Amino acid sequence: MVTACAPLRKAPLPAGLPREWYISHNRRLKAMRLAIALLDTGVHHPATADNGRIRETAERIGLHPPSDTTCRMVRALIRYGR
Template sequence: MPAAAVKSKPLPTQSTAQRPVQLDLPYAPVTKRPLPAGRPREWYITHNRRLKAMRLAIALLDSGVHLPDQARDETIREVARLIGVHPPSGTTCRMVRALMRYGC
């Protein structure tokens, strides 16, 4: 096929980073299932912390925060308030940033 016959896509007029992104509120609550019995208490704490960090990371990405440097503790706690979860601890905030950093 000659190069002149190939048509390129038109470039978007505005990038995603410049457009305001709104959260689809309210988030639908996740159906809860019982956790497996017989594990040490620390396993349950870590498991729930990971689930919360994952929910927060997804909400941050939906709201337009794409870099871990943009996700300060205050920003993460504000998103937690918006989606209806308890304010995360400093450890959970670090986990959210780690997910954003290494999830790409």
């Protein structure tokens, strides 16, 4: 019997780092969430994950629309996960 695990408790981000670190950290998290959502919907090739499809997925799962940079990161995650 398989049971769902409880979500992990989020730890606070470390203080005192440059603002760019927090921006890139949050961008990577968003890209990972979007890549997982796209893989779950059957998008397994980066060519089929255009910016429009990525932004539609973000809207569907409740994320703010990603930037072009984040969309490139999502395609890279899909590409290197193969």
